[in-house]
Amino acid sequence: MNAQLQPAAMDRADPLVIAGRAYRSRLLTGTGKYKDLDETRRATEAAGAQIVTVAIRRTNIGQNRNEPNLLDVLSPQTYTILPNTAGCYTAEDAVRTCRLARELLDGHALVKLEVLGDQKTLFPDVVHTLKAAEALVAEKFQVMVYTSDDPILAKRLEEIGCVAVMPLAAPIGSGLGIQNRWNILEIVENANVPVIVDAGVGTASDAAIAMELGCDGVLMNTAIAGAKDPVLMATAMRKAVEAGRGAFRAGRIPRKRYASASSPIDGTIG
Amino acid sequence: MYTIVLNGQPRACAPGRTLRQLLDETGYAQRRVAVEINREIVPKSQHTQREIHDGDRIEIVNAIGGG
Numbered sequence: 001m002n003a004q005l006q007p008a009a010m011d012r013a014d015p016l017v018i019a020g021r022a023y024r025s026r027l028l029t030g031t032g033k034y035k036d037l038d039e040t041r042r043a044t045e046a047a048g049a050q051i052v053t054v055a056i057r058r059t060n061i062g063q064n065r066n067e068p069n070l071l072d073v074l075s076p077q078t079y080t081i082l083p084n085t086a087g088c089y090t091a092e093d094a095v096r097t098c099r100l101a102r103e104l105l106d107g108h109a110l111v112k113l114e115v116l117g118d119q120k121t122l123f124p125d126v127v128h129t130l131k132a133a134e135a136l137v138a139e140k141f142q143v144m145v146y147t148s149d150d151p152i153l154a155k156r157l158e159e160i161g162c163v164a165v166m167p168l169a170a171p172i173g174s175g176l177g178i179q180n181r182w183n184i185l186e187i188v189e190n191a192n193v194p195v196i197v198d199a200g201v202g203t204a205s206d207a208a209i210a211m212e213l214g215c216d217g218v219l220m221n222t223a224i225a226g227a228k229d230p231v232l233m234a235t236a237m238r239k240a241v242e243a244g245r246g247a248f249r250a251g252r253i254p255r256k257r258y259a260s261a262s263s264p265i266d267g268t269i270g
Numbered sequence: 271m272y273t274i275v276l277n278g279q280p281r282a283c284a285p286g287r288t289l290r291q292l293l294d295e296t297g298y299a300q301r302r303v304a305v306e307i308n309r310e311i312v313p314k315s316q317h318t319q320r321e322i323h324d325g326d327r328i329e330i331v332n333a334i335g336g337g
Contacts, residue, residue: 030335030336030337031335031336031337032334032335032336032337033335033337034335040335053336053337054333054334054335054336055333055334055335055336055337056304056331056332056333056334057331057332057334057336058277058278058329058330058331059277059296059298059301059303059330059331059332061276061277061279061296061330062296069301069302069332069333070332070333070334070335071302071333081333083333084336084337086336086337096306096309099311100304100306100311100329100331101304101333103304103305103311103313103314104302104303104304104331104332104333105333172337173337199337219337220337221336221337222337
């Protein structure tokens with residue numbers, strides 16, 4: 001066996017499949033809050049991300065006409081662009097944003113649906129999220145949906161036809177890490193579509209825990225972009241997601257209260 | 271002159287202008303943008319034919335960094 005080829009072969013054996021497309025990276029990254037587009041590019045490359053989220057916003061008429069565009073730096077030929085509905089507080093606005101995104105990206109149907117309920121927590125408005133998800137699925141969008149860590153709701157969103165369910169670990173940008181790992185575990189165990197923890201990750205161990213719980217991927221932005229060294233943090237997050245996935249697949253030992261010796265007991269001297 | 275609302279701002283527009291001409295004027299004709307007029311998407315293939323009418327509310331959007 002060629003030992004050098006083994007890791008690559010393992011990667012190929014364990015792809016993340018979303019809406020019928022296979023990805024080798026399980027770390028999805030946002031593109032907001034970076035210092036400039038060059039930092040965005042370097043961090044995205046260090047993260048090894050293949051799916052990147054973008055926001056849809058009005059152009060600044062009469063300004064920055066010759067400034068490079070995000071999609072010149074992160075080309076849709078190289079990356080799967082995941083337009084989000086960030087900033088939408090109603091189902092109607094979210095659907096409208098997705099339609100604009102589909103036109104912008106030449107018919108690309110994959111979207112990240114988020115309908116927010118409250119400016120302080122940025123928690124999802126689950127009623128509007130359900131409504132928007134139904135409308136978007138009916139319009140043949142492939143919906144990756146940001147939601148609360150409620151297992152029942154996650155199941156409903158899957159039943160509607162969302163292609164991935166993305167529960168929060170903690171509020172967006174909070175860096176608090178997974179607050180309710182039992183709920184995340186419940187969502188993972190019941191799901192027939194990929195479960196991606198979206199929002200609330202603060203550092204590498206948070207991402208590893210999400211993956212050890214059996215999540216299919218992690219989506220983050222602030223944890224990388226807000227770090228003192230975003231490129232180094234992107235690398236750390238890539239490793240954490242890979243390590244967590246490996247540990248999940250390997251199957252951890254059960255937790256026990258008391259010790260069990262690692263060295264044989266037989267043949268000790270004296 | 272017509273008055274339109276472009277990305278939330280009132281703007282004068284000569285009668286008979288097409289959407290493509292408006293995009294040329296604002297510098298977005300060669301850029302990756304999507305356009306909505308009065309809440310209806312106008313596909314790229316229709317930009318050259320679509321005439322601007324008085325009072326049209328036009329949104330020109332693009333992709334920017336976001337999470």
